[in-house]
Amino acid sequence: MIDEFKTFALKGNVVDLAVGVIIGAAFSRIVSSLVEDVFTPLIGVVTGGLDFTNYFLPLSSEVTATTLAAAREQGAVIAYGSFVTATINFLIVAWVLFFVIRAINRLRAKQDAEVAAPSEAASEPAIPADVKLLAEIRDLLAGGAEKNSRTGPETH
Template sequence: MLKEFREFAMKGNVVDLAVGVIIGAAFGAIVTSLVSDVIMPIIGAITGGLDFSNYFIPLSKSVTAGNLADAKKQGAVLAYGQFLTLTLNFFIIAFVLFLIIRGMNRLKRLQETQPAAAPKPSREVELLTEIRDLLKKA
């Protein structure tokens, strides 16, 4: 059973999937940093210093904190600013993946439209062609 599992795990598709998941996680971390460290501060500056990640609605009367982290410690909150930030993350990732797949499809179509190069004839075929041409001249 262990041998069978090892064969399954080492198949090309499983390894490709594992590489894709790892690269996807790293890409997700980059996009998260892009949104939280670059895009959201710019949006906050444009809107007068608003920080979307701290937008929340308290769901209990005991929540009196001014920021989300402290509010979560005090009770239940509806963190809609965090939701907006994560939604923006999703749209950025989806758009980048769209661009990547679009580029891959263009390359694939370009490759399909180019005629395949004729294979070079073997040495024997070249010699026979030369003999044929010489015989035609004679």
Template sequence: MLKEFREFAMKGNVVDLAVAVIIGAAFGAIVTSLVGDVIMPVIGAITGGLDFSNYFIPLAKNVTATNLADAKKQGAVLAYGNFLTLTINFLIIAFVLFIVIRLMNQFKRKEEVKPAEPPKPTPEVELLTEIRDLLKKS
């Protein structure tokens, strides 16, 4: 059973999937940083210094905090600012993946359209061609 599992785990598809998951997680962290550290501050500056990550609606009556972290400690809150930030993350990731897949498809189409080079003639065919050409000259 262990041998069978090892064969399964070492198949190309499983290893490729593992690499894709790891790269996807790293890419997700990059996009999260891009949105949280670059895009949202710019949007906040444009909208007058608003911080979307601290937008919430208190669901418990005793929530009096003004930031999300403290509000969660006091009771249930509906953190729609976090949802907005994660939605922007998703849209950026989806857009980037769309562009990457589109470019890959264009590249594949260019490869398919590219005519194949004719095969090189064998040495025997080259020799026969030379003999034919010499006979034509004489």
């Protein structure tokens, strides 16, 4: 049973998936930082100081705080500013992945075209010189036989 698990766990697909998950988590942190530290402040500047992080809707009248952290301590809130930030995160990740996959597909298509070109030439094997010569002789003899059959037998 342990050997079966080792075989399963060390298959290429499982290892590739693990590497992808780890890289994806790191990429997610980078994108989150990009959104929170770069795009959100820029959007705030463009929209006149709009800051999504403290946008919330209190669910009870006991919540009187003006910041999200303080409001959460006072009671239940709907933090729609966090949702807007998560949506922006998603859109940025999707946009970046679109360009990454697009570049990968172009590289694969270019590589496939390079691989296919030599294989088409290789599919037709080179004809040896003696075979070419015999084919020419055969064609000449066939051409002479056709010529004789069209003109009929020679009569002297």
